[in-house]
Amino acid sequence: MSKTTKSQTSGTGSDIKRINFTGKSKIFYVISAVLIALSVLVTILGVDVAIEFKGGTMITYSFAGEIIDSEAESRVEEVTGANVTVQQGELFQSDRKKLSISFVSNEGFTAEKQSALTAALQETYADNDIEILDSTDVAASSGRNFFIKCIVAVVFSAVILILYIAFRFKRISGWSSGVCAVIALLHDIVVTYGAFVLIGFQINSNFIAVVLTILGCSINNTIVVYDRIRENRKLMPMAEIHDLVNISTTQSMTRSFRTSITTVVTMLIISIVASVYGVTSILSFSVPIIVGMMVGTYSSLCLAPCLWVSWQTKGKKA
Numbered sequence: 486m487s488k489t490t491k492s493q494t495s496g497t498g499s500d501i502k503r504i505n506f507t508g509k510s511k512i513f514y515v516i517s518a519v520l521i522a523l524s525v526l527v528t529i530l531g532v533d534v535a536i537e538f539k540g541g542t543m544i545t546y547s548f549a550g551e552i553i554d555s556e557a558e559s560r561v562e563e564v565t566g567a568n569v570t571v572q573q574g575e576l577f578q579s580d581r582k583k584l585s586i587s588f589v590s591n592e593g594f595t596a597e598k599q600s601a602l603t604a605a606l607q608e609t610y611a612d613n614d615i616e617i618l619d620s621t622d623v624a625a626s627s628g629r630n631f632f633i634k635c636i637v638a639v640v641f642s643a644v645i646l647i648l649y650i651a652f653r654f655k656r657i658s659g660w661s662s663g664v665c666a667v668i669a670l671l672h673d674i675v676v677t678y679g680a681f682v683l684i685g686f687q688i689n690s691n692f693i694a695v696v697l698t699i700l701g702c703s704i705n706n707t708i709v710v711y712d713r714i715r716e717n718r719k720l721m722p723m724a725e726i727h728d729l730v731n732i733s734t735t736q737s738m739t740r741s742f743r744t745s746i747t748t749v750v751t752m753l754i755i756s757i758v759a760s761v762y763g764v765t766s767i768l769s770f771s772v773p774i775i776v777g778m779m780v781g782t783y784s785s786l787c788l789a790p791c792l793w794v795s796w797q798t799k800g801k802k803a
Contacts, residue, residue, distance in 0.1 A: 503731040504738075510791035517672055517788055520780075524679025532682050535689030536587045536623050538632045542594040544620045546584040546606065547576060548613040557606070561586055564605045565598070575763045583618065594622055635693045639674075642700055643667045654711050657718060661796045666707045669789035673703050677777040686769040695773045702748065703781030707789045710737045714790070726797055730790045738786060745782040749775050 506513075536543050558571045569588040576583050599620055607615050650663035674696055681692055713733035721729060752771040759767040 503728070503735040506731050506734050506787060507727045507791055507794050508731075509787075510795065513787045513791055517676075517784075520676045520679070521672065524675050524682075527679050527682045533685070533687045535687040536589070537690060538629070538688060539589065540623050540627065540629075541587060541589040542620070542622050543585065543587045544594075544599065544602070545618040546586070546603075546615050547579075547581045547618050548584055548610065548615045549581050550613045552582075552584060552610060552613060557584065557586075557610075560605060560609050561588075561602065564602045565594075572765065573763070574765060584615075594620070639696060639700070642697075643670065646670070646700075646704055650708070650711070653708075654715055657711065657715050658793075658797060662711055662793050665789050665792040665796060666704060666711070668792060669707060669784040670700060670703055672784050672788060673699050673777060673781045676780045677773055680776040681769075681773045684772060686773065689769065691766075691769040692773070695770060695777060698774060699777035699781055702744075702778060703785060706737075706741045706744065706782060706785035709740055710734055710785060710790055713737050726794055730794050734786055734790050741782055741785060745778045748778050752778070 552573070554571045554573060558569055561569045561571065565588060567588040569586055572585045574583045574585065599617075603615070603617055647660075647663035647667055650666055651660045654662045677695065677699060678692070681688070681695070686692070710733060713736050714730060717724070717729055717733050717736075721732075724732075752774045756768055756771040756775070759765065759771065
């Protein structure tokens with residue numbers, strides 16, 4: 486980040502401190518392009534999609550003592566003939582643990598097969614007092630429909646945001662500010678998705694919750710910057726657009742940082758507690774939120790305002 490400077494334009498915001506965000510716009514664009522490219526790369530390398538999106542069977546058992554995941558996976562694969570994923574977790578208000586088994590099952594998992602699997606596990610782990618807690622079959626078509634509905638919800642939210650920002654900030658060319666804000670949001674979602682996959686989390690309902698949370702937090706930070714630009718345009722009507730945006734973004738930094746740091750620290754504490762107590766299901770929400778909040782703060786301060794300036798200056802040149 487460049488050093489803080491002062492305006493040299495007489496009567497248009499002189500002596501107001503600012504950081505030269507727009508002067509570093511090309512650097513920001515390159516950083517964002519690299520992050521997006523890495524997100525695409527991890528997708529090519531492979532994405533672990535949860536059962537609720539691709540269809541399959543999920544069975545949860547409770548047990549006492551200790552069970553090794555790899556051994557349990559091998560035993561379940563012998564019975565089902567499918568590649569399975571086994572995860573352990575703690576049962577609240579109990580000294581027992583839970584064993585979650587998931588695998589793709591296009592034909593469903595009949596009651597007879599489920600009984601055979603339960604009997605095999607109880608025989609293999611006779612000392613662990615295994616009991617079935619829950620069994621769910623998810624059709625592949627249901628998973629696809631759920632995923633499509635989630636995508637539609639995100640697209641619908643993006644359209645509403647563009648319309649809202651266009652109306653609220655019509656004094657600073659609302660349509661362009663709305664489109665730039667949504668581009669920044671898409672950037673946040675893609676980069677967070679890349680981090681989600683890179684860390685090794687499954688694409689599941691938690692990911693959709695993360696996306697919707699980031700949409701709200703990131704757009705709020707961007708609107709704060711836009712609001713400051715609109716106010717400063719009234720106070721400094723003769724200010725050059727780069728000065729206007731740099732001053733406004735600098736003035737918005739403290740608020741954006743405070744909001745983001747509060748959320749990041751909270752999610753960090755939750756992640757630490759969840760790791761200590763073995764509540765791993767929460768980690769696929771809390772950890773990506775940390776990444777998303779940091780990326781969202783970056784895009785709100787460094788990307789969206791610079792994109793808007795580029796739009797405005799190119800329009801004038803044309």
